Amino acid sequence: MSAATGGCAGEKRDRFSYPFSETVGANKGLGKLMLDAQASFQVPIVFAGLLVLAVLGIVLYAATALIEARFTGWAFRGQADR
DSSP: OOHHHHHHHHHHHHHHHHHHHHHHTOSSSHHHHHHHHHHTTOHHHHHHHHHHHHHHHHHHHHHHHHHHHHHSGGGTTTSTTO
């Protein structure tokens, strides 16, 4: 296995472990709010937090895709025709 393959596998693992660990180990923020709401059975607050996280994820993904297309547009030329 090459270093590049290991790097890709590690990056994919980290994309899922970092948000989870920061949500669980937080002292303040949205993750802390959600965990406190879960502990006191405030289900609407937990779902509102999940909705905010989902929207934030979609917005950040779209922003990253736009930046990628702007700076690496040469890599995607000609693929729209297919």
